[in-house]
Amino acid sequence: MYDVAIIGGGPAGLASAYNLERTGQKVVLLEEAGRLGGRAKTVNVHGEPVNMGAMFVYAGTASHELAAELGINLEPFEPTTFGIHVNGETVVSTDNDDLVERLPLTEESRNGLRAFIDRATSEYYANTVNGQLRPATPGFGEESAQSRISDLPQEVQEILTAAIRGGSVAHPSELSATYALRYFASYLVKEKKNRVVSIMGMEAIPTALADALQSTEVHLNHRVETIHQDDEGQWNLQIAIESEGGAGRSLTARHVIMAIPAPRISTMVKLPDWKTAALDAVQTPGSTELGVVVDISAPELAAVDDWSFIATAGRAFDVVINPRPGRKDGTAQFVCYGNSAGYIEEANDPTSGVLEHWIEEFLKVAPQLRGRILGASIQSWQHCFSLLTPTRASALPQLQAPVDGTLHFAGDYSSETAGTHGAYSEAHRVSREILLALSTSTY
Numbered sequence: 483m484y485d486v487a488i489i490g491g492g493p494a495g496l497a498s499a500y501n502l503e504r505t506g507q508k509v510v511l512l513e514e515a516g517r518l519g520g521r522a523k524t525v526n527v528h529g530e531p532v533n534m535g536a537m538f539v540y541a542g543t544a545s546h547e548l549a550a551e552l553g554i555n556l557e558p559f560e561p562t563t564f565g566i567h568v569n570g571e572t573v574v575s576t577d578n579d580d581l582v583e584r585l586p587l588t589e590e591s592r593n594g595l596r597a598f599i600d601r602a603t604s605e606y607y608a609n610t611v612n613g614q615l616r617p618a619t620p621g622f623g624e625e626s627a628q629s630r631i632s633d634l635p636q637e638v639q640e641i642l643t644a645a646i647r648g649g650s651v652a653h654p655s656e657l658s659a660t661y662a663l664r665y666f667a668s669y670l671v672k673e674k675k676n677r678v679v680s681i682m683g684m685e686a687i688p689t690a691l692a693d694a695l696q697s698t699e700v701h702l703n704h705r706v707e708t709i710h711q712d713d714e715g716q717w718n719l720q721i722a723i724e725s726e727g728g729a730g731r732s733l734t735a736r737h738v739i740m741a742i743p744a745p746r747i748s749t750m751v752k753l754p755d756w757k758t759a760a761l762d763a764v765q766t767p768g769s770t771e772l773g774v775v776v777d778i779s780a781p782e783l784a785a786v787d788d789w790s791f792i793a794t795a796g797r798a799f800d801v802v803i804n805p806r807p808g809r810k811d812g813t814a815q816f817v818c819y820g821n822s823a824g825y826i827e828e829a830n831d832p833t834s835g836v837l838e839h840w841i842e843e844f845l846k847v848a849p850q851l852r853g854r855i856l857g858a859s860i861q862s863w864q865h866c867f868s869l870l871t872p873t874r875a876s877a878l879p880q881l882q883a884p885v886d887g888t889l890h891f892a893g894d895y896s897s898e899t900a901g902t903h904g905a906y907s908e909a910h911r912v913s914r915e916i917l918l919a920l921s922t923s924t925y
Contacts, residue, residue, distance in 0.1 A: 483734050484510045486916060487719055489706050489750075490741035492520020493536075493902045494892040496691040497548065497909030498739050499698045505917055509698040510733065512721065514705035518692050521863060522902050524683025525773065528857035531683035532773035532815055535863065536902040537805055538677040538684075542614055543903035544910055545687065546678060552690040559677035561790030561807055564670055567847045568641055568795045574785070578603075578670070587637060594634040598642065599670060601630070605659075606667040613676030615664055626872070627654035627662035637795075645669075645793035647821045648801025651769060651900075652869040661870040661899070669791040679805050684902065704731075709738060709751040715888065737888045737916050741909075743865035744895040753885060760880035763873045764895045768825025769866035772799060772818040772840040777854045779812035786851070787814055798823055798843040813856070818844055821866070829862035836860060868895035868904075882911070887919055 486502055488495045491513030499511050517523075521535035538559060539545050549556060565574035566585060575581035582596050609616050631642045631654055646654045650665035657665075668676055680686050692700065703725040711717055717738045721731045740747050744764040747753070753761070778786045787810060792802040799820035806815070818840065820826075828834040837860045845852050868874065874881070874895070881896040892912040897904025 483716070483736070484508050485735065485920060486510075486737045486739060487512065487717065487733065487735035488739045488741055489719075490520065490739075490893075491515070491518040491688075491692075491700070491702070492741060492893075492905065493522055493545075493688055494894075494905035494909045494912075495520075495739065495741035496688045496695075497906050498741060498892060498913055499695055499700075500691045501909060501913035502916065503695060503698045507916075507920070510735070511698055511700045512704040512706055512719070513700070513702050514724065516702050516725075518700070518702070519685045519688040521866065522684040522688050523861065524685035525859045525861075527773055527815070527859050528775045530775050530813070530815055530857075531681075532775065532859060533684045533805070533817060534771050534773055534859060534861035535866075536684040537803065537817060539680060539687075540901075540903045541676050541678055543899075544907040545903040548691075548906050549678075549680065549687050552687065552694070554686050554690060555681040556678045557681060557806070558674060559679050559805060560674045561669065561672045563788050563790050563807070564672060565789060565792035565802075566641055566645075566795070567792055567797065568637065570846070572792065572847050574789055574792060576788075588635070591635045591638050595638045595641065598631065598634060598638070602663075602667045603671055606663050606671050606673075609660070609663055610668075610673075610676075613668065613673050615660065625659040627652075627657045627659050627666075630654070630659060630662070640795045641793055644795045644800040644822070648793060648799070648803075648819045649791075650870065651767070651821045651867050652765075652871065653822075656765065656869050656871050658870055658872050658875065664899075665870075672790070687902075706750055709889075711886065711889075715886065717888065737890060737919065739890045739892050739912055739916075741892050741905075743893065744868060745865055747891070751889070756880055757883070757885055760877045761895075763871075763877035764881070765869040765871060765874070766865045766867070766895060767821075767869070768862065768864050770799070770820040770823045770826050770829050770840075770860065770862040772820070772837070772844060772858065772860045773815065774818070774841065774844055774858045775813060775815045775856045776851050777812065777856055778814050778851075783850060783854070786848070789814070789816070792847065794818075794847050797847060798840055802844070802847060816844070816848075825864045826862045827864075829860050867900045868893075870900050882908075884915065890915060
């Protein structure tokens, strides 16, 4: 009998175990994969940590506080440029007016893009303080980002759709205008106060959490197949152990935390209609990321060091992001986010050729880097981060509510924001919820 069983060893699951263990709870954490960290995955590319999922720690969030508590080495993300690749050309500039003027677009499109940038810049500064979102103006959170671009010329819409998808995962029609500010417009204005980089990669945070656990039982390769509640209100979990050929095991817990992507929850447990309806409001689409490390030591490549964010209309991916611009050490890394590409199962097969195809797509954006690539890696996720839709926002109270007070839900899908910072925040909320329930329990 456990006090708490946690399903999922990503940021929300590990942070929940970390919080609960310190209060003396008997905790078991079950992860079906052979590694912890979930979508906070960092791989070694030519000796350099490259993030293949979550990219940034957002300043002032639960992830930032937790990283500081765990002693994770952080540095600010300080972009100085914004770029656009369109019609086969890449233009990067420190000045947005200069950028627009140099793009291979019609005069009508340049005027439309310039007007959009002016409006987005004004709205960004009106709704943020030191890089942090203010409470939204009445009605602003219900508007979609699409409302900001639908009247623009088609080629401008394609540029901005790529930029917004790359910065936020969501299509503009699915994303609230509020969060388009945080996840896209902040790049446009080259905000330097809202993102922080983990020097050893985003996986350093869940790794530190796992290393800090002392009494929690952590089991990898344990796939939870079903969960059901017995007559005494306790939860019985049926588990298949992948490393033992699918051998079965069962365990019982007073409380369960579902710290897995929302689309997977209903396959494990029968839920009341209100909870099913709330989960149906969550969209957690797939995504594919390419990470590339390049040699930019040649004097003619010096400007590449300052590339920060490039929207790539018409390419396999949506944007190219350099998480540490201006390093000045002769090397740079770029992560190409293919949120519109979605989940590409064969991308995770090194023999499929997808990696090579995406590298060629990258070289169309940066042809001057041909022959300069030191290493590359690709990762595709079936369920990436949950979209910040107005529909999910309205369902948030039901998403966060436990079933029978003992089946809890924690992840970016149940957070007010999304991503790992949302997941870590939810771990704190659910931990407090469980501790309150256990303190008043009659067990």
